[in-house]
Amino acid sequence: xxxxxxxxxxxxxxxxxxxxxxxxxxxxxxxxxxxxxxxxxxxxxxxxxxxxxxxxxxxxxxxxxxx
Amino acid sequence: xxxxxxxxxxxxxxxxxxxxxxxxxxxxxxxxxxxxxxxxxxxxxxxxxxxxxxxxxxxxxxxxxxxxxxxxxxxxxxxxxxxxxxxxxxxxxxxxxxxxxxxxxxxxxxxxxxxxxxxxxxxxxxxxxxxxxxxxxxxxxxxxxxxxxxxxxxxxxxxxxxxxxxxxxxxxxxxxxxxxxxxxxxxxxxxxxxxxxxxxxxxxxxxxxxxxxxxxxxxxxxxxxxxxxxxxxxxxxxxxxxxxxxxxxxxxxxxxxxxxxxxxxxxxxxxxxxxxxxxxxxxxxxxxxxxxxxxxxxxxxxxxxxxxxxxxxxxxxxxxxxxxxxxxxxxxxxxxxxxxxxxxxxxxxxxxxxxxxxxxxxxxxxxxxxxxxxxxxxxxxxxxxxxxxxxxxxxxxxxxxxxxxxxxxxxxxxxxxxxxxxxxxxxxxxxxxxxxxxxxxxxxxxxxxxxxxxxxxxxxxxxxxxxxxxxxxxxxxxxxxxxx
Numbered sequence: 104x105x106x107x108x109x110x111x112x113x114x115x116x117x118x119x120x121x122x123x124x125x126x127x128x129x130x131x132x133x134x135x136x137x138x139x140x141x142x143x144x145x146x147x148x149x150x151x152x153x154x155x156x157x158x159x160x161x162x163x164x165x166x167x168x169x170x
Numbered sequence: 171x172x173x174x175x176x177x178x179x180x181x182x183x184x185x186x187x188x189x190x191x192x193x194x195x196x197x198x199x200x201x202x203x204x205x206x207x208x209x210x211x212x213x214x215x216x217x218x219x220x221x222x223x224x225x226x227x228x229x230x231x232x233x234x235x236x237x238x239x240x241x242x243x244x245x246x247x248x249x250x251x252x253x254x255x256x257x258x259x260x261x262x263x264x265x266x267x268x269x270x271x272x273x274x275x276x277x278x279x280x281x282x283x284x285x286x287x288x289x290x291x292x293x294x295x296x297x298x299x300x301x302x303x304x305x306x307x308x309x310x311x312x313x314x315x316x317x318x319x320x321x322x323x324x325x326x327x328x329x330x331x332x333x334x335x336x337x338x339x340x341x342x343x344x345x346x347x348x349x350x351x352x353x354x355x356x357x358x359x360x361x362x363x364x365x366x367x368x369x370x371x372x373x374x375x376x377x378x379x380x381x382x383x384x385x386x387x388x389x390x391x392x393x394x395x396x397x398x399x400x401x402x403x404x405x406x407x408x409x410x411x412x413x414x415x416x417x418x419x420x421x422x423x424x425x426x427x428x429x430x431x432x433x434x435x436x437x438x439x440x441x442x443x444x445x446x447x448x449x450x451x452x453x454x455x456x457x458x459x460x461x462x463x464x465x466x467x468x469x470x471x472x473x474x475x476x477x478x479x480x481x482x483x484x485x486x487x488x489x490x491x492x493x494x495x496x497x498x499x500x501x502x503x504x505x506x507x508x509x510x511x512x513x514x515x516x517x518x519x520x521x522x523x524x525x526x527x528x529x530x531x532x533x534x535x536x537x538x539x540x541x542x543x544x545x546x547x548x549x550x551x552x553x554x555x556x557x558x559x560x561x562x563x564x565x566x567x568x569x570x571x572x573x574x575x576x577x578x579x580x581x582x583x584x585x586x587x588x589x590x591x592x593x594x595x596x597x598x599x600x601x602x603x604x605x606x607x608x609x610x611x612x613x614x615x616x617x618x619x620x621x622x623x624x625x626x627x628x629x630x631x632x633x634x635x636x637x638x639x640x641x642x643x644x645x646x647x648x649x650x651x652x653x654x
Binding site (some may be wrong): 106107110115118119122123124126127130132133135137138139140142143146147149150151153154156157158160161 | 244246250251253254255257258261262382383384386387390394397398408411413415416419442443445446447449450452453456459500585593
């Protein structure tokens with residue numbers, strides 16, 4: 104099994120930082136965005152951004168494997 | 171037609187159509203063990219997606235998400251946090267698992283441990299822990315189904331009747347069609363669930379407050395602490411959030427049914443692409459939260475928060491909407507229940523009974539035994555679900571903490587050459603014991619940290635220490651280059 108490359112792992116860690124470890128920074132009601140409390144908006148945004156990050160990881164890894 | 175007749179008719183039509191699909195799904199395939207458990211490794215992206223989505227959106231997310239938003243508030247956000255992260259982990263772990271599965275014909279999670287560590291007792295232990303963790307999850311589906319159908323049918327069908335009918339249907343289609351049934355019944359289930367949750371999540375705040383934004387403004391004015399952690403709880407703060415999100419993100423793909431679903435995929439590529447798309451599907455959960463938060467303002471004080479969304483829907487909408495929700499809710503319980511029964515039966519027959527008591531059995535005999543166990547397990551769980559009043563949610567938390575103990579053995583087996591069988595064996599036992607002791611003695615969260623997370627840390631430490639002290643695996647199996 105090829106281990107994932109360092110850039111891929113770094114990109115994959117971004118959602119963990121944004122969704123998990125930084126909770127005390129974004130767990131607040133204001134400013135409300137799109138009518139949602141900030142913490143709620145933040146997590147919904149990161150659901151989409153997690154898909155984006157995984158897509159980038161996918162591109163990094165498939166580029167590496169085809170070499 | 172009276173409202174209850176309309177709702178009842180809709181529920182029956184939806185459940186009947188879904189079940190018919192399940193029976194039909196397997197009719198064109200000869201049901202060998204390989205076909206029954208892993209669909210002959212032929213699932214393309216769409217079926218694979220249906221299977222993954224079908225397994226993950228259970229009555230626990232349906233009733234539980236709104237229930238947590240209602241009774242706990244802010245801490246409910248952990249559900250939105252861990253699901254996308256679990257696909258990040260799956261993206262890296264499941265393709266090599268699939269690759270090893272293809273090379274060695276693996277069908278179950280204990281099969282994987284057997285291939286990695288060459289010890290049938292370790293595989294049997296994995297099977298036992300898997301089955302023990304699955305059963306409360308299965309019971310929650312059945313009890314949730316009873317509640318949903320009872321409320322949605324205006325109490326015309328009792329819980330017991332609803333559970334009896336549902337178990338007969340789902341054991342039937344699992345018996346006939348195996349894993350294919352689960353994927354196919356997910357089609358109407360997922361369509362109806364997304365439709366119902368979006369409709370409810372937008373309409374309910376709209377009707378009572380004139381929009382989602384206004385509902386949140388009202389909630390922020392009236393109960394500002396409910397919307398952030400620890401919300402309406404005493405001890406579910408930020409350290410609990412971090413540890414719970416990590417535990418659940420690690421654990422999701424370690425559930426035996428989710429792990430086993432990997433082997434149905436046609437290629438590792440199918441799995442990777444699904445992991446990229448799956449987080450987006452979680453957006454539909456947001457609408458269920460909207461309903462739960464609205465209920466907190468409109469019908470405060472319910473003893474059981476899990477009923478808040480259904481109660482509010484019954485109060486707000488005409489009967490046909492309730493029937494639609496009841497039917498969708500019933501399928502949402504039946505799909506996971508079907509896969510739990512299928513997985514538990516396979517684990518028992520293939521990884522426990524045959525290696526321990528009847529090594530001469532052929533695969534066809536194992537398949538026959540597994541299908542008989544489906545019927546038996548359906549009956550037993552039905553009886554327990556009808557006669558028990560235990561608080562299953564705490565058992566499910568124990569289940570989550572339990573299956574996550576497989577994680578070190580899986581991930582180190584794939585990525586660390588020095589890991590040894592005694593290390594994994596010891597880590598698994600220590601992790602499961604630690605989680606059980608802390609949770610059953612009501613010490614979860616322990617010092618503000620999720621008990622299962624502490625157990626998995628202990629597990630990792632023991633695996634690494636014992637592996638360092640023992641010799642490396644003889645004849646170690648590892649997937650060769652990734653199969654692209």
